[in-house]
Amino acid sequence: MLPVLVVVVLAIGIIAWRFRARTPVGRHTPDADGSRPLELAIWGLPSAIVIAIGLLVLTSTRALDPTRPIGDEPPIEVEVISYDWKYLFLYPEEGIASVNTLVFPVGRPIRLRMTSDATMSALMVPALGGQIYAMAGMVTVLNLEALEPAVLEGRNALYNGDGFVNQHFRVQALPPDDFEQWVAAARSEPALGDGALRDLRRSGPADPEIFGSYPAGLFETVLDRYASPVKIVQERRHP
Missing domain, CATH: 2.60.40.420 (Cupredoxins -  blue copper proteins)
Structure with missing residues (x-):
């Protein structure tokens, strides 16, 4: 959860700074149609988090599987x-x-x-x-x-x-x-x-x-x- 929290806090700061009231006003682009970097960030970061959590769950589950043999010696x-x-x-x-x-x-x-x-x-x-x-x-x-x-x-x-x-x-x-x-x-x-x-x-x-x-x-x-x-x-x- 810490990486997610860090990203959210940083995003709040960046958005507040980017869209603050200022003179002169920021660049106005009414005809803009999508943003590849923004889409990559929106979809890529959550996907990376889900994949990382999935790998952690998979490896931990296999390691803690009670049916998994312990060591190499015959039980x-x-x-x-x-x-x-x-x-x-x-x-x-x-x-x-x-x-x-x-x-x-x-x-x-x-x-x-x-x-x-x-x-x-x-x-x-x-x-x-x-x-x-x-x-x-x-x-x-x-x-x-x-x-x-x-x-x-x-x-x-x-x-x-x-x-x-x-x-x-x-x-x-x-x-x-x-x-x-x-x-x-x-x-x-x-x-x-x-x-x-x-x-x-x-x-x-x-x-x-x-x-x-x-x-x-x-x-x-x-x-x-x-x-x-x-x-x-x-x-x-x-x-």
């Missing part, structure tokens, strides 16, 4: 299923799962693929990034990275019913060695069975819990449950 893949009113985190590479607890190593990106087995929610870790909606029958993506060890809070930022206020989860960014120890300890926990899945699908909050394994293809099973006969899965991918 930790985590699949997230939203329930009423809790989150289930699945670690395909590690083969473990957790309820309302998200743990990942410091200095390595984490890629969250999200869907919902209930109402729509908006997962958000305020200290690391913005919110992304989790919706039934669809996949959305959020990339995050922690640069130092921390214990943070994530939550659902979308009002979606009576238990909305309780849909939050613990986020731990651990040193790589501590993360490997956490994974090893998690693998010794009981498996995520049918009974636990039924409890997750019931509306209500849940305490943090770790599972040493979970049914193969669970994320895709939840996704397919809400897919139309012509399966449409929306997932943005970047090269």
Whole structure:
């Protein structure tokens, strides 16, 4: 806005000086037909401002795109299923799962693929990034990275019913060695069975819990449950 303000202030001064009352009067040209310099100024300056703002918005939007990969290192893949009113985190590479607890190593990106087995929610870790909606029958993506060890809070930022206020989860960014120890300890926990899945699908909050394994293809099973006969899965991918 500053360039626009400067131009307007200068234009006011020039017009006031050019058309001031004076003797002798200024040049009179009643037969004048247009002015190329004036037209260029009238159209060129606003066009340049719009182009500059457009380029700024474009570059900033791409830089802040939550689906854009962070860095060149392969990310930790985590699949997230939203329930009423809790989150289930699945670690395909590690083969473990957790309820309302998200743990990942410091200095390595984490890629969250999200869907919902209930109402729509908006997962958000305020200290690391913005919110992304989790919706039934669809996949959305959020990339995050922690640069130092921390214990943070994530939550659902979308009002979606009576238990909305309780849909939050613990986020731990651990040193790589501590993360490997956490994974090893998690693998010794009981498996995520049918009974636990039924409890997750019931509306209500849940305490943090770790599972040493979970049914193969669970994320895709939840996704397919809400897919139309012509399966449409929306997932943005970047090269």
